[in-house]
Amino acid sequence: MSLLTIEGLDVRYDGRRVLHDVDLSIDSGEIITVVGPNGSGKSTLLRTVIGAVRPSGGRIIHRPGLRIGYVPQKLPVDRSLPMTVRRFMALPDAAPKAAVEAALARADVAEIASSQLATLSGGQMQRVLLARALLNDPHLLILDEPTQGLDQPGTASFYQRIAAIRAETGCAVLMVSHDLHVVMAASDRVICLNGHVCCDGRPEYVASAPAYRALFGSGTQGALALYRHEHTHRHDEAAE
Amino acid sequence: MILFDSLVMRAAAAGLGVALVAGPLGCFVVWRRMAYFSDATAHASILGVALALVLDVPVFGGVLVVAFAAALALWAFGARSLGQDTGLGVMAHSTLAFGLVAVSFLPSVRIDISAYLFGDILAVRERDLALIWGGGAIVLALLAWRWSRLLIATLGADMAHAAGVNPRREELLLTVALAILVAAAIKVVGALLVGALLVIPAATARGLTRTPEAMAATAALIGGASALGGIWMSWEFDTPTGPSIVCWTALAFVLSQLRGVIR
Known part of the structure; x- marks a missing residue:
């Protein structure tokens, strides 16, 4: 099917x-x-x-x-919203720490897990969105x-x-x-x-x-x- | 002394009850750029005051119903053709104007409208306290219950859909929460200054925090401290209480900005 x-x-x-x-x-x-x-x-x-x-x-x-994992065209994050990459990964449901780290690594953004979303470059943001989409396997x-x-x-x-x-x-x-x-x-x-x-x-x-x-x-x-x-x-x- | 105690304690309890809730809710107002939306909802509440007095029902109920109706109308027409800004402007000013006109028909002995425009926290009674804390508890419970869903819906509508969250439903929830807060806050800071209590503590907390949860908690603390500072100032120097509270939040905001500049 x-x-x-x-x-x-x-x-x-x-x-x-x-x-x-x-x-x-x-x-x-x-x-x-x-x-x-x-x-x-x-x-x-x-x-x-x-x-x-x-x-x-x-x-x-x-x-x-x-x-389904979804990566939107872009995600404009308002600078007024403080949000680390790691916290973003746990929305809307908290995921096991190991799964989060694995998804970040798979998208090649493991090193920016503590960065603020609003400060990421376009390419970093895309990969973070990809990591989040990969999180639920x-x-x-x-x-x-x-x-x-x-x-x-x-x-x-x-x-x-x-x-x-x-x-x-x-x-x-x-x-x-x-x-x-x-x-x-x-x-x-x-x-x-x-x-x-x-x-x-x-x-x-x-x-x-x-x-x-x-x-x-x-x-x-x-x-x-x-x-x-x-x-x-x-x-x-x-x-x- | 007994007079001081009961009066100021009630005022402090009312101020804290509103400010502690306005902080976290205000974070969503800031994140979603709803500052004008919350102002429009608050201004509409004056119409609620007028209707409640005309119909001889409790003011809290009148304000709650009208604020909710206004917020619901704004929510329903949210993204429609008229620029969001324009629609809000029409709503905010026309409901305020109709409210003030309606109040003018009432015998003047029955109402001091400035108490509803700018708040009259020292006139808060036990029944008001119950409504403020009850309403505040409901708002906080709603926010805590939907916290993660509200956050994902705030980040992006499509993202929320893909995660199985209906963003419109979460917006509606914020709308309801806002109406409850406006009804609870009208006696404390008044219709014209509710927006300040929502936006300024949250904006102040932004520069001091790195997660949404910390920002919400910090905004609540700043709002609470400002409420106590404003009540003290009002008692000590006989200044209007609602504006005094807002002055303290503004002072906190300026200090937080200076801290950012100095670092």
Whole structure:
């Protein structure tokens, strides 16, 4: 049985249809990346899966006992709130000390456990959020544009870490990303979203699909070529 | 001497009862940037005073109902189209204005409105004390019960959802707590200065602490000490008590800021 199955999902905001007829299933251990233009409903899809958005139609079926770890796009912490990383890890439920230390180590932030949340850099904050998501030993890790604001080396190392965590824990990963070239290299499956699922499959299949090209142009193929053998490259796109 | 004892002891008990609760609750007001929200709720309570007097029901009840209704309305319309700030401004000033106008229709012998605007802690009676401590105990119990959930909801709504916490429910809980505190505090510091008792001790405690729990406890201590200082000042120099209490919190705030600068 899949970890999670989405059937005919419809989501509306103020009468506007953000997502419609979305079907998707996620299996154990696979890394799935959702790509799509701004406003295509990527974040909404993730927020619906974690229960922050109520769908207006369709359903989301969790495998019984499914544990989800969620890493939000960003977490602006008001400077008025004093909160150490370690205390943050124990919200809303206190976790065993050893588990907290292990999760922090896995996300490579063990040394800043006593730091104040409000003073962390963007990259440190992302890894703390990742550590917190890993704390309940999730079957499915959900990340919403986790590398936003990181530079290229930071982005690359973040995705390497995700891949390593998947290898160690066997958790599935569902994430949204704009870093198309990294996504293509690091994902098992890519879902191209634009209100509905335009295409869904292995990165090389999606990259060559007409629906994907219509959204992103074939220019992104250039970036993909850094990582994969290229056989559909075109030079006739004047504008990107 | 007996007069001094009972009067000042009652005032001290009332001041402590409100300040010890306003500290921790005020931390959430500061963290969530609800300072204007709490002001709007408090200002609305003047309308509650007026309605209670017109309907001849206890003032505490009138204030509680109206403060709760106002806070609930603000909560319900919270993130809607009108800028949060504007909506709060409309609510805060219009309820205060309607309250003051309503009071003016009452025979003037029946009410000294300044007692409700700025508090009249030396007029606190045993029954008021029971309401203040009872209401305060309820607020503290609510905060303690939901503490971790309130914190995660304060950090981020999506984060709370993912952890199985409904952030809107936690907001509603804070709203209820705020209405209870306003009703308890109106006799002590008055509708116009409740917000000060919420925000200033919490803001003072921020610079001195590293965890949310320590900040809440420190804010309660600062508020409590200020309440005692204000009552002493009021007795000694015949100053208005509510404003005197707030002056002490402001002094504590300035000192805590200076400490930050000097270090």
